[in-house]
Amino acid sequence: MTTDELIWRIAGGSGDGIASTSQNFAKALMRSGLHVFTHRHYPSRIRGGHTYTEVRVSADPIRSRGDGYNFLLALGDSFARNPKEGAYYGNEEVKPLAENLDDLRDGGVIVYDSGLLDTDDIPDFDERVEEHGWHVYDIDLRSIAREHGREVMRNTAGVAVTCAIAGIEPQAIKSLMDDTMPEKVFEPNMSVFDDAYDVVTEEYDADAPDVSVPTGSHDEEQVLISGSDAIAYGALDEGCRFIAGYPMTPWTEVFTIMSQNLPEVGGISEQVEDEIAAAALAIGASHAGVKAMSGSSGGGFALMSEPLGLAEMTETPVVLIEAMRAGPSTGMPTKTEQGDLEHVLYTSQGDSHRVVFAPADAEEAYRQTRRAFRIAYEYQLPSIILYDQKNGGELQNVPASVFDEEPNPDLGSVLTEAELADAPHDASGKFNRFQYDVEGDVSPRSIPGQEGGRYLATGNEHMPAGHISEDPENRVNQVNRRMSKMDTIRKELDGDDGERNFHYGPADADYGIMTFGSQQGTAAEAVDTLNEAGESVKLLGVSELAPYPVDEVAGFIESVEEVLVVEMNASAQFRGLTQKELGRFGEKLSSLLKYNGNPFEPGEIVEGFRTSIVEDGTLPGHETKFVPAAGD
């Protein structure tokens, strides 16, 4: 087994403090110079249920959760027990141990709370330990916590044990706890920590396992950021000061972060009656001259379909966020999927258009959110950030300098009153806000309250000053202008070199892997593994979906023999989009799909590529599915 990385899984019940503990653990290790990446798994219930978070730690940059893990900290599931001694809600009692053994690597470590968990309940436990060479530590974390503080401090005891076994300098964790905990809580936690640490060093042979934490150092200051943080921060830096929303997992994270931060910068957050209202409020605020956003997850976004079309027809800039989870309908609320791609691209009636970005990770999320606002306000149309439960909740270290950018409060194509005075008006004195013979097809707008800017915004087809009209000639002119904005945006995004997406691996590789959004980092790791093993593969991670990067993708597909399209849904939506946009290549594109609620691990992509593309074989099929090229 390898020692160059630690993948630490802390498991327990929802409500056990798994998220905060793992976040502190990750941050402490980041501060000590390492790269970190977390992965969350939680059920759709408030208390109890099987929850875990993985923290992957390495001296080198990390882009995914990795394959399996090598250190399990199994906490008892205290919240799943009801007050009657020994009684559990459901049959959760042994899950923190039993549920987590399948992916534990050979030679890995198991620490479990013997105060709450019993290995006798798990059939074959000893045989499995033997077979895989696991090192088992049964430590009564609950008693240690009770003795020096309170039972909830079992987490701290568990972290201390981890430090003792994996060789992590305790001070790294302690100083972080000092920063984040009030003194009254900090003191007992320290006692718990020290006692648990001593138990391992005194009573166990801590040198035995082959699991240790590497050492590293960063060239520059790092921050621990989730995709949701990055989206919120991108919006704030781009001058967004208004958000309206309605909670829905996992979009709630962005909504919460914005609501907590906006008042501090003089912005407004509104939790409203439903998602139709939410999107409509964002449109109203934007119409009145404020950078505004809204968002939801699949079900709530469905309700936004109508205001989305209104934004396009009235050419009101707005940014909407769509955080995907497994569907259809309410699906699996806390499980990830990429099944809303077509929904987001095509919802809303008529020839309607929007710009769609699908960030791969926190850094891209920050940059693309800023770009989404800039495009929306410059071109006066809706932009959407499409991400998912996976990258929304993953924490990773990002150089702080990524955020060291100038703010941009520019409203885009808005005229000042002085400019309005010279702008064209119709004979009634209304401003011709929707002219069609304008440069770049963007007709600049005015803001209510501005002298000389009076016009009617309407979701009906309208004349240049906004009067409702079914005149055929005007109709064609307006449609052409609105549609051609997408071409202009495509040119702008393509830039000079036309390489606007993520290319990885040898340029002259024989095969390609294509993916979009949150699977990019995982696929990149798979490409490394394949190339190290003698294959010849490169990756294209598409994170700008509409307008589609037609030339760039066509160039990529043309340059290889065959492409495996990797995505987290059952109907190959991204592959379908690619074929629709390019109008060819059906015979060159095969699909690797996963839709069980969990994201790909790099090893699954490696296996999928080998079995399906190289060996022309069939996958076992229970986790991932292979759909061959149309020509096969």
Added chain:
Amino acid sequence: MSTFSAIGEDVERDRNEYTPGLEPQPTWCPGCGDFGVLKALKGAAAELGLSPEEMLVCTGIGCSGKLNSYFESYGFHTIHGRSLPIARAAKLANPGLTVVAAGGDGDGYGIGGNHFAHSARENHDMTYIVFNNEIFGLTKGQTSPTSPKGHKSKTQPHGSAKDPIRPLSQSLTAGASYIARTAAVNPNQAKDIIVEAIEHDGFSHIDFLTQCPTWNKDAKQYVPYIDINDSDDYEFDRTDRSEASEMMYETETVLHEGTVLTGRYYVDEERPSYTQEKQAIGEMPDEPLAERYFDDDYEWERVYDTFLDRHK
């Protein structure tokens, strides 16, 4: 900063200033009550001396939704039932604007009912005019939420089995702080009520009875009405919730028996508007947000300086 110089101008105005100089001529049917709303709104705006450019009139979809096509101001003709959330946000973004939302009874009490309840509850400082013709006009005469029980239409051929909703009572329960009913057949009362409603600091709901001669020939909207505030028979304290509530209940009962009572039903001057509430708890700036985008001297905060420490 000459950003929103149309706001707050105090000039004597003529009602014709709110008539679009060119077309469009209203496409409403001859005799339609919607003309009465248009007339009353023009009169009210002139009386208040409001510049067309400091007014934002947001409408929904229906014959009623055309109001801002024929009224000269900034306008947002939105989608069916959604005028309120758009209007609300515009007011939050720029509290200097005079914001009026309007739509039909189907638009406001049917598809937009949820927004109606919540806008009233939050007491946004705006005026909401519902054109109540007890019918769907634009889609050609289907039963609406205010149509009387037993009302027959092509979509309710056996007559509606539903009691009509009680908009005044609903609005009181939801939390509107100014509630009145008026009718197109008396544009003078209507104008005065709109003036009061716009001046009122909070959510003003006007249930505006408009006759639809095309689809609803039998409606009570033609019947002469009684102004409850002028009649000695209807004495009550309109600042008192329960007295107002009783009057509304009575009114909404007799309305469908053919007696039309109009006037001011409820006025709560004490309740702070939503803007004031938000500002009091520190969730809304004192200066209009929209102005900040035009202020070259404003120092925009950066995440790097403001929030990033939390993640280090």
